Amino acid sequence: MTPAVTNDRKRAGNDPGTGHKKQKKVVRRKYKAKAVEETSPLGVLKHEIDLLMKSDSLHESDIANDMPGILNEPEIASKYHREVQNVKIRQLSSNGDGLSVIQHPTNEAGKQIILVPFGLPGDIVTVRVFKTHPLYAEADLLSIEEPSALRDDLLINCRYFGKCSGCQFQNVAYDQQLVFKKQTIENAYTHFAPKLMAANLLPKVDSTEPSPLQYNYRTKLTPHFNLPYKKPENMPLPPLGFGSKGRPEWRNTDGGSGSILDIEECSIGTPIVNVGMKNERLRFKKEFEKYKKGATILLRENTSINDTDLVGSTNESGEVSTIKDNDSIKTCVTNSRQIVREVVDGREFEFSAGEFFQNNNSILPAVLQYVRSNLAISDKQDNYLVDAYCGSGLFSISCSDNVKKVIGVEVSADSVKFAERNAANNNIANVKFIVGKAEEIFKDIDTPALQTSVILDPPRKGCDDVFLNQLSEYNPVKIVYISCNVHSQARDVEWFLNNTVNGANYKVESIKGFDFFPQTHHVESVAVLIRV
Ligand SMILES: C[S@@+](CC[C@H](N)C(=O)[O-])C[C@H]1O[C@@H](n2cnc3c(N)ncnc32)[C@H](O)[C@@H]1O
Known part of the structure; x- marks a missing residue:
């Protein structure tokens, strides 16, 4: 007679028929490709990869990456996610990242196409490949062995350049940009x-x-922060700023290394938007306990003609921060429904701070x-x-x-x-x-x-x-x-x-x-x- 199967046995994962320990089924992870809109950055990258393949007489099979292997076999993943030296940056993607063709990690006859943010055409660099997609991989720029003639790192104006996802070309002369x-x-x-x-x-x-x-031209900035789903008690202040770009090492600067960089000043933001950023960071620090989830802070320049009823971000004493600019006064609005004003070519435009308006006056x-x-x-x-x-x-x-x-x-x-x-x-x-x-x-x-x-x-x-x-x-x-x-x-x-x-x-x-x-x-x- 077959013995009755107890719940305990079931919990232990035994076979109900034999009572022997069941083999745990290993589920292989599958790579799921997301649909990509043709004219989005990823859709455009696909075209750029096609052109590179054509120019190097490569076929998809020559550059294909082993996605199931990377997802399921650590030794394959470690072959892919490696440091590579002497990488020559061939061209820029339309997203401003360097593009290069290197030796394939597992296919001796194959090549791998990599994206290297902050690499410039002509640079010879060392990179770390850290993320793989079916036809290309992403790499962090570790060091520049031979700089491109287009590179002038002395031009860099912001301490977060090279880590922040906002700017790509601060080290390129403006004419070349x-x-x-x-x-x-x-x-x-x-x-x-x-x-x-x-x-x-x-x-x-x-x-x-x-x-x-x-520089100092952007009339709108939107720094943001993330919080975990369940915010722990006494959580330290998370970074408030802009998205980071990988974990590069070529720029030996601070700003953290998480997905959001803690940024207190943005060199492309207008002066008043940066004053707003300083005020709002202080407020964030004071009021952090009130936040239950991550949020984006709107900073939008506003132009007033007189100093009555000024609206906008306030300093520690509760006064609206202002900057005098010729005949007008600038403030930084943070409420998306607040009406803001811009003067363009002598004409005045008002709009809700959260609605679309061009960002470079x-x-x-x-x-x-x-x-x-x-x-x-x-x-x-x-x-x-x-x-x-x-x-x-x-x-x-x-x-x-x-x-x-x-x-x-x-x-x-x-x-x-x-x-x-x-x-x-x-x-x-x-x-x-x-x-x-x-x-x-x-x-x-x-x-x-x-x-x-x-x-x-x-x-x-x-x-x-x-x-x-x-x-x-x-x-x-x-x-x-x-x-x-x-x-x-x-x-x-x-x-x-x-x-x-x-x-x-x-x-x-x-x-x-x-x-x-x-x-x-x-x-x-x-x-x-x-x-x-
Ligand atoms: C790039 S903005 C240009 C706005 C304006 N030309 C300017 O320079 O301030 C695009 C505008 O199109 C509007 N929009 C989006 N889809 C639309 C549609 N199907 N029909 C009409 N307007 C649309 C948006 O609300 C937004 O104001």
């Missing part, structure tokens, strides 16, 4: 507008417009001048302007001179409320704002297409096909497409010209970068399309 950004735009059009490129339908990319301020006059000069505005006829994705009305209002009517559309009702108020405050009567999706804008627009220019300034993901089809059916005389993600811009331009009903009637007249974010890899690109 502008060249890198032009190359990013060229590469983006090569990757995402290949048909236009092959058919020679793209103009040469113009030189990148420099930012008048190369110093370059905006040059951008606006360029956009205005590329709209089809002639004295001989009535001109119209459509500003899709108009936010709080920066382009609509700044480009409204000599235009009969401007129509702005924006999905955020809060931003539209401010756009209307900004038009009124600047005595501009020829603009109308609509709350809605840009995708539906053209059903409400009755201006003559041949006299209408369209400004597009979408979020990073770019425009969708519905919008581009309607834009093409509307058939405006000029389109000025401003983008903080040149990859989605290039994709949209190619799709618009090749796939929409009137796309073939358009020519790309110019493409130019604007350096909204010096010291970082980011570039704003403006493409001008004209109906021919």
Whole structure:
């Protein structure tokens, strides 16, 4: 008779039939690849890897990494996650990281593609590979054996550079940073507008417009901190600052080594935003006990004309911190619903601190001048302007001179409320704002297409096909497409010209970068399309 199985036996993991100890089943971990959006940094990296493979006559099987082995077999993981010397940085990724091709750790005939943040083309470096993905690996920069001609570490302005994920190029001369950004735009059009490129339908990319301020320009910063799920009692103060970039050793500086660096000053933030950072760090220290979970602190520059009712971050004595700047007073707002004010090109703009507004005030006059000069505005006829994705009305209002009517559309009702108020405050009567999706804008627009220019300034993901089809059916005389993600811009331009009903009637007249974010890899690109 089979003995009855007791619960105790079950708990001990014995086989209920035989009573013998059961073999514990080893579950192999599987690598799960995440879906990647084509024009996101990882999607762009995939293109960059493809190009490297092509140039070195490599196939995927030559560079593939053994993901199941790394996840399940420590001896394989240790072969991958190793120190490598004499690594020559070949080029930059569009994210500003160095890219290199090294010997594969387990496949003698193979190669491995690695990303080395803070490596510059031409550097010979020692790295530690610490994280592996199917077709590339990430490595920390340990030391620079032979510096690239592009490297000048004496230019570094911030003690956290090399550890913080915010800046990539502080050790590169500013003119060269502008060249890198032009190359990013060229590469983006090569990757995402290949048909236009092959058919020679793209103009040469113009030189990148420099930012008048190369440091202390960022009017918004968002330092943050993490807390564990269950905050322990008497927990020491966690770091408050920005995300770190690996665990590099080439920069022998402080700031910690966790996923967030403790940062008390940011060299690209404006002076008042840095005063706000100092105040808010003190407040954080005092009020830390009240926090139950991690949070992000908003620091947004505000410009006031007089010193009554000043709002913003306060110092230890409870007074609002201010900095006098010509005829105005700067404060640093921390409440996302607080109204802030910026002056651009002599016009005043108000918006909620938490809503979108461009982050580098110093370059905006040059951008606006360029956009205005590329709209089809002639004295001989009535001109119209459509500003899709108009936010709080920066382009609509700044480009409204000599235009009969401007129509702005924006999905955020809060931003539209401010756009209307900004038009009124600047005595501009020829603009109308609509709350809605840009995708539906053209059903409400009755201006003559041949006299209408369209400004597009979408979020990073770019425009969708519905919008581009309607834009093409509307058939405006000029389109000025401003983008903080040149990859989605290039994709949209190619799709618009090749796939929409009137796309073939358009020519790309110019493409130019604007350096909204010096010291970082980011570039704003403006493409001008004209109906021919
Ligand atoms: C890059 S911002 C540009 C804002 C404005 N042009 C400026 O310079 O201040 C993009 C704007 O598009 C808005 N937006 C996002 N998706 C939208 C959509 N489908 N239709 C209309 N606006 C949209 C966002 O709310 C944001 O204000």
